[in-house]
Amino acid sequence: MNLLRAEFTKFRSVPGWVRGVVMAALLILLFPVTGLGGGPGDEPSPVTGPDGQPVNNSYSFVHRPLTGDGQITVAVSKLSSEQDGPWAKAGLMVRAGSRYAAIMVTGGHGVRMQHDYLYDKAGPAVRWLRLTRSGGTVTGEASADxxxxxxxxxxxxxxxxxxGLFVACPSRIRGIAIADDTATAVFSRPxxxxxxxxxxxxxxxxxxxxGFTMTGRGDLGPATRSDVPVGVAVGDLLFGTFPALIVIxxxxxxxxxxxxRYGVIRLSLSAGTGRVRVLLAKAAVLxxxxxxxxxxxSALAVPLWLRVVRGLGAYVFPAGPLALLRAEVGxxxxxxxxxVLALSVGLILRRSATAVTTVxxxxxxxxxxxxxxxxPPSVAQWMTRVTPAAAFAVQQTLTRYPQVDSVYTPANGYYPLAPWAGLAVLCGYTAVALAVAAVLLRRRDV
Amino acid sequence: MRAEWTKLRTTPGAAWLLLVTVIVTVALSAAVCAAATTCGTKVLLSGVYAGQAPVAVLGVLVVSGEYSTGLIHTTLAAVPSRATVMAAKALVVAVVVAVFGTAMSLVGLAEGLELPAAARAVTYLVLIAVLSVGVAAVVHDSAVAIGSVLGLLYLPPILAPLVANPRVVEELAPMTAGLPVLTAWSIGALLVGTLRLR
Structure with a gap:
């Protein structure tokens, strides 16, 4: 306890260090100012689905009104697209207002039943589809024969x-390249x-x-960052983290x-009750x-800048309160x-310039x-998976959908690791550095 | 001039830093090249992103190393002209980095790097080293100096997509703007550093 107090007094009494921490906090809080001045984007806000998520909603639809119960059955005898898109879709849909339920054959992922843009369920890889509405329930079925x-x-x-029948075909994604795609489907008579x-x-x-032959493009599903490039993700509001990180x-x-440099370390080590405890006290205070x-x-910055950005008319990707809290605490x-990593590396190398550079x-x-x-994207994935930079995943609030191919890169705000897993990678590096520092501190003279 | 060369030669860190520069640059370039489908000039030079860091450390240490040991008083007593001291330091660092950079780009040339691109990469590293000498003379402390240099290099490309006018940031930032702007940064840092030494 005394050790902690001693380290805290040291920390408190060096004006440069306190200024540094305050500066880091101010950078997080105020840095988004530099993003203002662009004014509200000219592009319209994206279409939102029943859950308030931004969605893609364009497809070909051949339809008849259905007021009560009813059943529609069809065979998809052929489905092909110009770019061989795995998510080219052709099938049956019931649409009521902004909601829908659909069962479809896809280019490479078998039969799927999807509804309300976000929800997806896999079925067998067959060609016959049936939708039945009975009471308020729509049942999707698939059959081989x-x-x-x-x-x-x-x-x-x-x-x-x-x-009725629908055909959709999202753009083909290869790495970070996006190519428009069009699907053609041949149906039996429904x-x-x-x-x-x-x-x-x-x-x-x-x-x-x-039967019917239809062509279609576009997609039915959640919109991702590359569909709404002007949209703001919560992680963008915390980009002051990077300058703050260098200061810290x-x-x-x-x-x-x-x-x-000043030899105070000899004093600290001889006064302390144990070398490792001195190190731990420093780490804890810092x-x-x-x-x-x-x-x-960050707890002030996120709500504040969310209000400002929304006030300017920019579109913000929705994120739940728990995700916001995780981004702030993270x-x-x-x-x-x-x-602490910087402290440990500083102790290992004992030189400011090399230690700062390393970290x-x-x-x-x-x-x-x-x-x-x-x-290449594979390098980008690797860089944010195995290095301490993986920790920035805690700022991700965008959702990655398995049923949507998109440009899921760190540049777009999608990290390869889950938020806490990314932080754990940084913790791992820090733990190793701290352990090495502790061993060296015990072994070395000073 | 010879005094600065002797100092640099006898500091054990300098040789290590240059060695690290070569290793890091070549290793990162090779790794990226292996992962990329096409191994163009830009991809081959991606190692410079990491390799510039030890060069910056070298530039910073040449000045701030003297501050931390108090040697700067001796240096300035022997050569009272601040401009001469700064010019000598910058020149020695520049020549050393240029020699190592050239040796390194010979490896690149063997891998199919074009000569003008290799020359630009070497010039880039030299200017980064000079910039670091200048910044270190401005702030004196090595940790703050290297933090400033790395911040100046690495932050603008990260932050540019998020600010209101990304083009302006990219055209002014030392790392992305191109050699003329970087030269302006380096000379500016040296001048301010010389003035601060008075």
């Missing part, structure tokens, strides 16, 4: 609806059963006695290298001070743990390289 059916999913969907009002099929379709690394390193200042800054933790190069540089457009 049109006689024996297996249920894929059931969805609650009531009210007056349009039902068989209808139940209370269908008398009406003709509406929509663009080539009809023959054998300098402070963390100086906390130990200054003692070496981490505590950094965490408190950074948490205060940012403070990244800074605190990196500070900056392992934390900030990989992230920078991951952003570099001419490097």
């Amino acid at each position: 049109g006689s024996r059916w297996t249920v894929v999913d059931k969805v609650q969907l009531s009210g007056p609806a349009q039902a 068989e209808l059963a139940g209370a269908w009002p008398v009406a003709d099929w509406a929509g663009s379709v080539v009809s023959s006695d054998a 690394v300098v402070v963390g390193t100086l906390m130990v290298t200054t003692e070496y 981490a505590g001070a950094t965490f408190a200042a950074a948490l205060l800054a 940012t403070a933790a990244v800074l605190a743990i990196t500070a 900056v190069v392992v934390t900030v540089l990989p992230y920078l390289l991951a952003l570099t457009p001419f490097l």
Whole structure:
């Protein structure tokens, strides 16, 4: 306890260190100012689905009104797309207002039943599809031969609806390259059963006695960052973390290298009850001070800048309160743990310049390289998976959807690791550095 | 001039730093090249991103190393002209980095790097070293100096996409703007550093 107090007094009484921590906090809090001045984007806000998520909503649809119960059955005899898109879709859909339920054959992922943009369930890889609405429930079934059916999913969907055939085809993603794609599907003539009002099929379709041929492009599903490039993710509001990180690394390193430079370390070690305990006390004081200042800054910055950005009319990707809290606490933790890493490396190397460079190069540089457009995506993934830069994943609030191919790169705000897993990578590096520092501190003279 | 050369030669850190520069640059370039489908000039030079860091450390240490040991008083007593001291330091560092950079780019040339690109890379490293000498003379403390240099290099490309006017940032930042702007940065840092030494 006395050791902690002694280290805290040292920390408190060096004006440069306190200034550094305060500066780091201010950088987090105020840095988004530099992003203002662009004004509200000219582009319209994206379409949002029933859950408030931004969605893609363009497809070809040949439909008839359906007021009550009814059943529609079809065979998709052929589905192909120009770019061989694995998520080219052709199938049946019931649509009521902004909600829908659909069962479809896909280019490379078998039969899927999807509803309301976000939800997806896999079925067998077959060609016959059937949608049945009974009461308020829509049941999707798939079959290999049109006689024996297996249920894929059931969805609650009531009210007056349009039902029929649809074709969609998202752009083909290869690495970071995006190519427009168009799908063509050949259906058998749909068989209808139940209370269908008398009406003709509406929509663009080539009809023959054998069936329907339709082309379609676009997609039905959640929009990702590359679909809404002007949208703001919460991680963007915390980009002051990077300048703050460099300041904190300098402070963390100086906390130990200054003692070496002036020989105070001899005094600290001879006065303390144990060398490792002195190290731990330093780490605790540094981490505590950094965490408190950074948490205060990020907890103020996120709500504040969210209000400002929304006030300017920019679109913000939705994120739940828990995700926001995780991003705020995580940012403070990244800074605190990196500070301890800098302290440990400073103790190992005993030179300020080399220690600062080492820590900056392992934390900030990989992230920078991951952003570099001419490097292949595999390098970007690797850089944010195995280096301490993986920790920035705690700031991710965007959701990655398995049923949507997109440009899921760190530059777009998608990290390869889960938030806490990314932080754990940084913790691992720090723990190793701290352990090496402790061993060296015991072995070395000073 | 000879005094500065002797100092640099006898500091054990300097040789290590230059060695680390070569290793890091070549290793990162090779790793990226192996992962990339096409191994163009830009990809071959990506190692410079990491390799510039030890060069910057070298530039910083030449000045701030003297401050931490108090040697700067002796140096300035022997050569009272601040401009001469700074010019000598910058020149020695520049020549050493240029020699090592040239040796390193010979490896690159063997791998199919074009001569103008290699020459630009060497010039870039030399200017980074001079910039670091200048910054260190401005702030005196080595940790703060290296933090400033690395911040100046690495932060603008990360932050540029998020600010209101990314083009302006990229055209002014030392790492992305190109050699003329970097030269301006380096000369500016040297001048301010010389003035601070008075």
